[in-house]
Amino acid sequence: MTKDDLDSESAAGRSEGGDAVLRKLNAFLDSIIENIPAMVFVKDAEHLRYEIFNRAGEALTGFRREDVYGRSPRDLFPAEQAEFFMGKDRAVLREGRMLDILEEPINTPLGKRWLHTKKIPILRADGTPSHLLGISIDITERKVAQDALAEAHRELERRVAERTSALSEANLRLQREIEERKRAQEALVLTEEQLRQAQKLEAVGRLAGGVAHDFNNLLSVILCCASLLERDDSPVSPAQAAEEIRQASERAAVLTRQLLAFSRQQMLAPRVLDLNAVVRGTGEMLERVIGEDVELSIVAQVDLWRTRMDVSQLEQVLINLVVNARDAMPEGGKLLIESRNVEVVVAGANGVAPGCWVLLRVRDTGVGMDEATAARAFEPFYTTKPPGRGTGLGLSTVYGIVRQSGGHIVLDTEKERGTTFDIYLPQTLESVSGAGPAEAPLRPARGNETLLLVEDDDQVRSVAQEILKLQGYRVLPAATPAVALELSATFPERIDLMLTDVVMPEMNGRELAQRICGQRPELQVLYMSGYADQALNTDDALTRDTFLQKPLTPDSLSTAVRRVLDAPR
Numbered sequence: 001m002t003k004d005d006l007d008s009e010s011a012a013g014r015s016e017g018g019d020a021v022l023r024k025l026n027a028f029l030d031s032i033i034e035n036i037p038a039m040v041f042v043k044d045a046e047h048l049r050y051e052i053f054n055r056a057g058e059a060l061t062g063f064r065r066e067d068v069y070g071r072s073p074r075d076l077f078p079a080e081q082a083e084f085f086m087g088k089d090r091a092v093l094r095e096g097r098m099l100d101i102l103e104e105p106i107n108t109p110l111g112k113r114w115l116h117t118k119k120i121p122i123l124r125a126d127g128t129p130s131h132l133l134g135i136s137i138d139i140t141e142r143k144v145a146q147d148a149l150a151e152a153h154r155e156l157e158r159r160v161a162e163r164t165s166a167l168s169e170a171n172l173r174l175q176r177e178i179e180e181r182k183r184a185q186e187a188l189v190l191t192e193e194q195l196r197q198a199q200k201l202e203a204v205g206r207l208a209g210g211v212a213h214d215f216n217n218l219l220s221v222i223l224c225c226a227s228l229l230e231r232d233d234s235p236v237s238p239a240q241a242a243e244e245i246r247q248a249s250e251r252a253a254v255l256t257r258q259l260l261a262f263s264r265q266q267m268l269a270p271r272v273l274d275l276n277a278v279v280r281g282t283g284e285m286l287e288r289v290i291g292e293d294v295e296l297s298i299v300a301q302v303d304l305w306r307t308r309m310d311v312s313q314l315e316q317v318l319i320n321l322v323v324n325a326r327d328a329m330p331e332g333g334k335l336l337i338e339s340r341n342v343e344v345v346v347a348g349a350n351g352v353a354p355g356c357w358v359l360l361r362v363r364d365t366g367v368g369m370d371e372a373t374a375a376r377a378f379e380p381f382y383t384t385k386p387p388g389r390g391t392g393l394g395l396s397t398v399y400g401i402v403r404q405s406g407g408h409i410v411l412d413t414e415k416e417r418g419t420t421f422d423i424y425l426p427q428t429l430e431s432v433s434g435a436g437p438a439e440a441p442l443r444p445a446r447g448n449e450t451l452l453l454v455e456d457d458d459q460v461r462s463v464a465q466e467i468l469k470l471q472g473y474r475v476l477p478a479a480t481p482a483v484a485l486e487l488s489a490t491f492p493e494r495i496d497l498m499l500t501d502v503v504m505p506e507m508n509g510r511e512l513a514q515r516i517c518g519q520r521p522e523l524q525v526l527y528m529s530g531y532a533d534q535a536l537n538t539d540d541a542l543t544r545d546t547f548l549q550k551p552l553t554p555d556s557l558s559t560a561v562r563r564v565l566d567a568p569r
Helices: 003-035 055-061 079-095 140-230 238-263 275-290 311-327 371-375 394-404 458-470 481-490 509-519 554-566
Strands: 039-044 050-053 099-108 111-123 129-138 271-273 294-300 306-309 333-344 355-364 408-414 418-428 450-454 474-478 497-501 524-529 547-549
Touching (some): 039 055, 055 099, 055 129, 079 129, 111 140, 271 311, 275 311, 275 333, 306 418, 311 333, 311 394, 394 408, 394 418, 450 458, 450 481, 450 509, 458 474, 481 509, 497 509, 509 524, 524 554
Parallel strands (some): 450 497, 524 547
Antiparallel strands (some): 333 355, 408 418
């Protein structure tokens, strides 16, 4: 064998080995293309006929490979779509770079599909294109979902626009209603105080006859005794006549305080009290309210627990409830006022919390209320009485007072079976204000300070001046605020205390005190009044310690003056 023969044999061996490697590589690439989970196709660059079309392409389009090979898009798709595909193909081959088509519709035997396609040019060594490689992913489900989401978004926007329009209209209606309600509330505010005053006047009118009768009796005693004191042949000793006058005056003062409490023209101050004592003290006036055809019974528990409340407010609660009870018994009946201790262990449906309570019960045998009326009984301005007989504020006032005092009120009523109001007031372990063993009254301490007395009533000013002078004080009397201001400005020495009426023509007592205290910062002030008007109730400076309730007595006047003078500054 020659050398040439050996070389020829060696070359043939190498050729056969290279072909085997190439075949193996082609088989590997064919396997990859066949199994890749995306449609892969290859077209020739000249005619754009399909030369490769994998199994995923068959599944995606519904075309078989044997129906695709050697054909162009014109042979498989509608003309418009085929021209779209081929136009993109030529652009890729012409520009020599990849084209990424994010959304591409295709009509197939399986229906319309949406593809995400990348088209890549396959170039020869000289840079000219030989084939077009295409890789497509089926995004039909995503596209359908996106389209559905977009449609849902458009529908949502449409509904939002409709709802916004509806809300705008509703808002306009609401604004109109708010404006109407505001106007109604403003009108209500304007009439509310008038209605409250009407209620007070109505109640005072019912009391007027009985009160006038009692005052006339008391005035008869005072006038007769005063007349006897002027006679030399009087069968009554001066001391006895003076005692009768004093007792009659004290009874008149009690009546006045009850009327002031009823009209809420009194300085209010909650204190520890004996409920039974308040009920007994109000009993005479209650009898005048109910009339002779109503039988009043008061059942008071012995050793009743103490509670804390403003006495005048409690009296108003009693009067309002008794007036309602009387109106519910036009033909007469029975009225029970009862007090007792109640310990609530578990909160009930009536809203009364567990604890120790002092119960005040007012029960009548009147016409009662049906469920609808009882449900609204405590509403302000709600009334079942005929016009001119009530404003509907009585029970709402009772409810407010009880709640402000930390208590509860429970209504139990039935048509034709009467009505019961149970008022629960919290127990207190403190002693009753002013309670204690009876002691002989102490004579008020004397003094030598200088006092400025401002009182526009000549008789009251004269009597008060004499009482204070008897106690050792130097008194500068002033009939008007203007005189008081002049005395303060011209009196050269120290003035220790000003005793002034609250209600006066030129200015009220508080305004006078502010002006004089600006001149004399060391001045102490004691206010006095027969009732508490707006100037008194709205001023924080006026307290029980700096206020003297009329009518005056020598002891009350002297004690109050000494108390203010001795108080820490």
